[in-house]
Amino acid sequence: MFIYFCIVEDLVNPSDLTKPPTSKGMQTADRVRRAALKLFARYGYAAVSMRQIAGEVGVQPGALYNHFRTKQDILKDLMLTHMADLIAAWDTELEHAASTCDPLETFTRFHIRYHLERADAVFVSYMELRNLEPENFRSVEAERRRYESILTNILAQGAADGRYVIDDPKVTTRALIAMLTGIPTWFRNGGGLSRAEVEDLYTALARKAVSAHPAGKETGERMA
Amino acid sequence: MFIYFCIVEDLVNPSDLTKPPTSKGMQTADRVRRAALKLFARYGYAAVSMRQIAGEVGVQPGALYNHFRTKQDILKDLMLTHMADLIAAWDTELEHAASTCDPLETFTRFHIRYHLERADAVFVSYMELRNLEPENFRSVEAERRRYESILTNILAQGAADGRYVIDDPKVTTRALIAMLTGIPTWFRNGGGLSRAEVEDLYTALARKAVSAHPAGKETGERMA
DNA sequence: AAAATAAATGAACATTCATTCATTTACAAT
DNA sequence: ATTGTAAATGAATGAATGTTCATTTATTTT
Known part of the structure; x- marks a missing residue:
């Protein structure tokens, strides 16, 4: 449930300019965004796995689901x-x-x-x-x-x-x-x-x- | 080995206009091309499986490999x-x-x-x-x-x-x-x-x- | 019609996929 | 310092991935 809250807040407060987001969670969410953007741009959404994103962030795949409900x-x-x-x-x-x-x-x-x-x-x-x-x-x-x-x-x-x-x-x-x-x-x-x-x-x-x-x-x- | 031959011939003799290719093999190869083109255009290469292509052609997945070496x-x-x-x-x-x-x-x-x-x-x-x-x-x-x-x-x-x-x-x-x-x-x-x-x-x-x-x-x- | 070859089957291969979850670790507020 | 919660782990889920292969079925060629 807190995940939904987090996503909504991110949309209200776009993350690209406010470089240092407050909490630890927001910080990794931002690293996930950056990693996904980089990989999606290079290989395409369908060709990129959650494991790759997690690897790029330096975290286990399961951790991604603390910040985003799905790919x-x-x-x-x-x-x-x-x-x-x-x-x-x-x-x-x-x-x-x-x-x-x-x-x-x-x-x-x-x-x-x-x-x-x-x-x-x-x-x-x-x-x-x-x-x-x-x-x-x-x-x-x-x-x-x-x-x-x-x-x-x-x-x-x-x-x-x-x-x-x-x-x-x-x-x-x-x-x-x-x-x-x-x-x-x-x-x-x-x-x-x-x-x-x-x-x-x-x-x-x-x-x-x-x-x-x-x-x-x-x-x-x-x-x- | 005959597969390689087939592909080369297809490139020499583009298949889009000559509607009825001679042999049975060329015919299904053409149906594979058409199915793949349709699916790739709609869903993207990475998101389309060989099984989907085979299904669209009306054939088992393994049969595709008689006409193309790989996806x-x-x-x-x-x-x-x-x-x-x-x-x-x-x-x-x-x-x-x-x-x-x-x-x-x-x-x-x-x-x-x-x-x-x-x-x-x-x-x-x-x-x-x-x-x-x-x-x-x-x-x-x-x-x-x-x-x-x-x-x-x-x-x-x-x-x-x-x-x-x-x-x-x-x-x-x-x-x-x-x-x-x-x-x-x-x-x-x-x-x-x-x-x-x-x-x-x-x-x-x-x-x-x-x-x-x-x-x-x-x-x-x-x-x- | 018989022999040779091409094409299709259907089941299997080892990987990889997105996602879940009980559990542990790190953090924030009291 | 203690407590409650957020974040990360590591292993597991079942399903789907591209490809292979022994075998059967069609289609050519002789």
């Missing part, structure tokens, strides 16, 4: 926590961002930065959707839609103001988010490009994608 | 076959496509069409990369790079001709392919949009993304 609960916890953290991070971004900047650029740069920083959590949340039991899937999907609606609103507003030209804001949202979310699959630190360069390149792509350029039959020979 | 071999076969079919399909597309059309548009429409038609194979080839043993992974990755280079060449050529404005053809390739490959995750037949409409929308996005529009600080109020 599925660990996955659910990781994914819901990630979505909550992502949306919370966007909210604080909004507070600090200059309102003079193009909101699409703000979003693009935020999304790239966040997804490169938290590559593991992003990857797991993206790949393991089908391993969620139906109810957990619905919860995560709801958060995902909430996040997508942020960009949809930016696009719709920009289109209404005439700053962007967009056929279908929802489809454009999915297109842009898929484009941006693909970055962590190939980006490597120390590769050919810095994070800032990647930000710049993708921001340019995104802004052009919603620009007025009609892309009819004329080929744009004329330089700006 | 891993089924996955490798599916992914390599898919990549070969994809590239072959592009080659025939090139023969039939009007050379007057913008090559980026040709590629975009082809990619979307193919990826919506073969959603299962695409999904498996995309999601199960990490479940490939190192050697198989390298084989599949090589094919993937080969496919990406098609778009990279189109972009580089267009940029050289001044028809496109592109900072980095390789990065733009990844961005566009990620954008396009994301479609099957949300597109559903009978949904709000037809395939043709999706093709049109994404083609417009892709063409604008490589257009000259500088996206500086001026907001593009002016209509074309």
